[in-house]
Amino acid sequence: MKGKSNHAMEDCLVSEFKVVDDNELGLFAIFDGHMGHDVAKYLQGHLFDNILKQSDFWTDTLGKGGSTAVTAILINGHKLVVANVGDSRAVICRKGAAKQLSVDHEPSKERQLIESKGGFVSNIPGDVPRVDGQLAVARAFGDKSLKRHLSSEPDIAVEIIDDDVEFIILASDGLWKVMSNQEAVESIRSIKDSHSAASV
Known part of the structure; x- marks a missing residue:
């Protein structure tokens, strides 16, 4: 669902079921694009073609924009694999x-890694x-x-889905900034x- 931002919608999503090698897979993802939606649209179309492991192949060929991603693969209704890059979040x-199954990749938490790559983290009063x-x-x-100062390495979590699990929420940071x-x-x-x- 689109929020109240003053620019065009840059997010994309995936929500589908398919059968692969006798396994029923539920494929779900949220891509939060920024500075244009090219990268989010590309990820949407190539998510399950090992894109998380081959990001360097295409990153340099697209425009200046980028995207965060949170993905969830439900395997045979029993095993949930969540991967995320950025601050989009998965919560069951x-x-x-x-x-929370994902990790918020905030600059302040990864300052040492960013600085080791030659970048810096600004901390201007009144801003993040x-x-x-x-x-x-x-x-x-x-x-x-x-690109030289960022990582595209995902964090991955595995959760067994049993009768105690009611649902999962995948959302970009817009939701998590206003709700716990x-x-x-x-x-x-x-x-x-x-x-x-x-739509709530």
């Missing part, structure tokens, strides 16, 4: 309690920490001008339809 609801004074995340895809994980879970827990829950 287990017996009413929120559990930014890589080289520009980007508010320490990891992203694309961003050609900052638990608030997000409680706001939709009573809604059974996923499309209705997404």
